Amino acid sequence: MATVAHDSRVRGRRRPLSRQLGAAGPLTYVFLIVVALVSMFPLYWSLVVASHDNSAVAAYPPVLTPGNQLWHNLHRLFDSGEVNVDFWTALLNSAIVASVVTVSVVFFSALAGFAFAKLRFRGQKFLFVTVIATMLVPVQLGVIPLYIEMIHLGWTNHLLAVIAPNLASAFGVFLMRQYISGSVPNELIDAASVDGCYTFGVFRHVIWPAVRPVAAVLGLLTFMTTWNDFFWPLVVLSPRNPTVQVAVSTLASGYVQDYALVLTGTFVSILPLLAVFIVLGRHIIGGIMRGAVKG
């Protein structure tokens, strides 16, 4: 404590020192640029392979620039009947699954977050701790009984099987609760209650408008996670009615490796998220970092 007081007195004089502490030198930038290149390279590489025919994969020295076969490979992927999966269906399925899950997670999380942050009820603390504890349970381990459950429900090979288990998210509830308790003043809620709003009215008119920024972030993260999910869709869906991840893996399975085709499918499968990330990436970063601080 004494050091802090002492420090605040000398800070004026010491300003150059504190700047020196955080200043980034040229080496820092070189390092970060290398990191950026390494981060990007595999994605770039999938484009390179996807835009050549297979002979380029075996070329020596390797070809490092995109070629002109991308259109041709896309045609093979989507229209030719040469491949063993229906890629259009796969993309559509993934879009449906990810959209439904996203809307549901955002809505239920906001609702539950509102209850945990602003309403008072018996067992509130305990129930919230339970929500957090469920994050630590590796749910995947229940995959066998969950599969049996899906057989009983008749949902195997149906999109419902990948949608239903993901409709709510502990992380989402947690994120919303933290955001609402930090950013919505109690006075606003009291005012709405005095006006005769029922709690759902408070949610609709006060909470929902206030949580929009964090709802967008949660939505983006949920969409990404759902779009990229692989293990459970692989188990429960068939290659005839796959999500895009299952379709890509089916494309890659077999004795002959058609790398150009496989990486064309891969590239197409990352493209939607890549586009979203380029436009909204800074919000995603904000969301991850905010979740981290509070966690």
Add this chain to the structure above:
Amino acid sequence: MSEQSAVEAPVRGRSRTTIRSRLHRIDSKTAPYLYISPFFVLFGAFGLFPLGYTAWVAMTDRTLLNPSWSFIGLQNFTTLIHDSYFWNAVENTLAIFLISTIPQLAFAMFLAYVLNTKLRARTFFRMFVLLPQVTSLVAVALIFTQLFSHDYGLVNYVLGWFGIHAINWEAGRLSSWIALSVMVTWRWAGYNALIYLAAMQGIPDELYEAAAIDGAKPWKQFRYVTVPLLRPTIIFTVIVSTIGGLQLFTEPYLFEPLKQGATGGSARQYQTVVMYLYEKAFAGTQFDFGYAAAIGWALFLLIGVISLVNYLIVRRIRSAEA
């Protein structure tokens, strides 16, 4: 709504207000439970119930094709304890977990430290750091499998510059572990760096300045200010990495040339526990659900134990520093 009620209340008199206030009371009593119930109902149905049901299934000889199963007690577990394939899978999983997590978190910490300096184009660099996280596991696995391929892979080509002979990454035990660890590290290091960065930004500047005045060089500041204060965050990332790392599946599953057997190579050199579970239940010819459920429980136990061990190790950070 509110205007209307203000007008109506005096006309209708007392009974209406009591009904309204009673409705409000019911609303405020029940609404909270109603709002949190979707989460609990869904988690109960698709999270908790299967987990508990696993314990039951694990004590049967149930298969997909033979629904007329019978109760066999702990037989699956005793078989499992003597199953060398299982222990091989445990060993592979732990090895890949260690090779991928320790350097990764150390690197993430360093990267966060660098990103925490006063940078130009800060958002730009952060976005690149997070880019791998946007990439799906399937894409990561397939792209890197191509990069690590024996004959035409770029990795072997670059190693060739240094006179290193082409490595058959997939065939060897250690080499396959390394290749898989590279995939995991590539995808997760940036994410963990951002988590550390967020925590670092919560550390007040005064602490660093005080340390600087006391004569601490940047490295010492990092070690004696940053790391101890990041302890909760480090615990968080270690636990998350443990839970995720021990369930590794997609990368090794797609690293196989045929990508459907889940055996983890011809000599099971990189079969993980979840792959073994998948092989027993879905990929082989047996569809042995009872045994696979037992593997699930064993893995659950393993994750619990390793998480606890990791927690105890990381918890020592501050006491060691102090």
